[in-house]
Amino acid sequence: MPDNSQHFVIVGAGAAGLMAARELARAGRRVTILEARERCGGRICPLPASEFGYAADGGAEFVHGEAPVTRRLAREAGLSVRTIGGAQWSFDGTTFSRENPREPYDERLHAAVKGLTEDLTVAEFLRRHFAGPEHARLRHAVERMVEGYDAADPARASTLALRDEWMNDGHAIQARLDGGYGGLIEFLAAECRKSGVGIHLGALVTAIEEVDGRVGVRCADGEVHGCDRVILTVPLPLLRKIALPAAAREKAAAADDIGFGNVIKILLRFTRPWWHEREGLADMLFLLSDETIPVWWTRLPDQHPVLTGWFGGPGTAELSHLDPQGLIDAGVDSLAAIFSLPRGEIARGVVAASATNWAHDQFARGAYSWATPRTRAAQERLARADGPVLFSGEALYRGRDMGTVEAALASGLETAGIILQRWRG
Incomplete structure (x- = not known):
């Protein structure tokens, strides 16, 4: 007993x-x-549904991978886990292109990580296996994933720990909890x-x-x-x-x-989903760029006119001086640059906004581990x-x-x- x-x-x-x-x-x-x-x-960190039109998340949002404990608990609670889909787009400073999700994880990368017998930092792994100028695009894709998705520092992050992610072309299953x-x-x-x-x-x-x-x-x-x-x-x-x-x-x-990495997360609710008006982007789920706030996603398959901005990894220290309004302004500036629209036009369409630099949260001091x-x-x-x-x-x-x-x-x-x-x- x-x-x-x-x-x-x-x-x-x-x-x-x-x-x-x-x-x-x-x-x-x-x-x-x-x-x-x-x-x-x-x-x-739930955000008011009255402001964003749905139960938004200022912190954790996605259900990654199989997540058996999360899904079992959701069933207990009577909550639905909905798999999401949509296209990943990229903006290179000039044009938009639909990204092939396999491209950053091509056969050369797979072969190199599959043969690893000792762990290396990501930075050292790239130096050993992909140092030449012909691999610049691959290095950029890997570093962007490690910093942006994993909120990690390539100079310290484990290659073996990320191997499954790379071999599986990133997290193949992405979902959200209905209701957050x-x-x-x-x-x-x-x-x-x-x-x-x-x-x-x-x-x-x-x-x-x-x-x-x-x-x-x-x-x-x-x-x-x-x-x-x-x-x-x-x-x-x-x-x-x-x-x-x-x-x-x-x-x-x-x-x-x-x-332990940091994340800046920005939510912008607009009067309408104006990005749908750009030819081809109606199916956009993720948008990657090299702007100040580099990653954005939509609410697909829901049609809420909300864009979520994301900046993860050691580079977030560059924005440590900004308060929430300063981060919102940086988000608007980034969208204006990506879509070649007047900043004022985007700003006037914002009806609700939230921004959190998790490094500034006194009870977290960052976002999550790696x-x-x-x-x-x-x-x-x-x-x-x-x-x-x-x-x-x-x-x-x-x-x-x-x-x-x-x-x-x-x-x-x-x-x-x-x-x-x-x-x-």
Whole structure:
């Protein structure tokens, strides 16, 4: 029989924290969640449907790959996961062209990565295998994918970790949750509360203390929550902001071997989908360019007149001085350059806008993790349940789609499973 007196404190009410809490509470454990924000969800950030015409996402948006945990949870919640389709277009500064999705992942790249026996950073891999001027286009395509899609630094990112992505021509399956990820978070939070989980919002954790075999979790307001074990699910940069016991601090240092990238995301709602008026672009899902905000996507198959701008990776530091309105202006400028339209014409058509530089979010300090050649060893160390402080979250996921909501949910589920197996009471 489980020891129902066991008390677990989970720091962070994002996808990983809520998933772990639900599983532990269902098994009869006492669970408290401490969340610094005034809402659940973390880097899942719903935006008002009244502003954008649908339940928009200011953070995580897509369901990547097979995502079995996400899809199973969505079915529980009565939510639909809809596969999306459409064309990927590119703008080279002069003309639009429909991109062949295989082009950046051609046979030369496949052959080179398939034969790798040791891990290399992406930058080193390109230097060794594709250094010549004849490979300039391929290098650009790979670097653009690594920086823009994975939010990673090619000088540190693992080639082996990205190999499956390249060999499969990118993530072949792309989908969205009807109603956005906010509905999934609402469901998980309600499930937690129904199982007796206490969720404390506005509770900023500053320290974890270990005294006489018990653990105390101290918040910024001075309140201390006593418990048997703590599960930290905060984004990697925030681990450095929490004072930890010596053993946990030593383990947390392994997080330095896991990459963590930034994303700037901009949503612009217009009076009409004016890009459809450009010949051939009615089927446009993604649009890639080299403008300041380089990637844009539409709501296909929905017809909402919204364009979402995306800028990921180390280059986002160049825009760190901009506030949300400055980012919106940069987005409008980029669209004006891409479509050769007067800036004022585009700006006048905007009826709602949102912009987030996730590096500026004090409770995230970035967007999501990515793998370096040393990440797998770091994940194994962090995932060990060998003390009163445990770690969980998307950065610890060892599957293919690291850095996703699926990764967070799966990690939370795995952490709860380890606890229930190891400490049966």
